[in-house]
Amino acid sequence: MSEFVYHGEVLSVETQDNSVELQLRVPQNLYYFQGHFPTAPILPGVVMTHWVVEYVSQYFNADPACFKALSALKFQMIIGPDYTLTLKLNQVSENKYSFSYSSLHGQHASGKVLYT
Structure with missing residues (x-):
């Protein structure tokens, strides 16, 4: 069994200046594919938003402890193993960031992250 x-x-x-674009490959052995779903694994939305908060923290020095809310959250298309994603992060204001996930398959998710 792989790790x-x-x-x-x-x-x-x-x-x-106020944006970051990451290219991410979603590996087959991603922990979050376990049981979600056994015959057709998809990346859970909560994982996508968790990654956004982590990357906003890393690239914009936003304190994750100051996370307040998600808004305008939309999940348009599932993400499966071996997808290559583009994650775009934009600083809208001092405490507000927008994000979008896309790939060759289309737009997957978007929304805004608010901090106090």
Whole structure:
């Protein structure tokens, strides 16, 4: 049995003034695919939002302890193993960030993250 991983593989990162674009590969042995669902694994939305909070913290120095809410959250299309994703993060204001996940399959998810 292969060892599980908890994050996508970061293939590249491009930063600009108020934005970051990451290319992520979603590995087959991602821990969160266990039981979600056995015959057709999909990446849970809660994992996608958790990754967003982690990357906003990493690239914009936002304190995860100050996380307040998610807004305008939309999940348009499932994400499966071996997808290569583009995650775009934009700082909208001092305490507000927008995000979107997309791939060759289309738009997967988007929303905003608010901090106190």
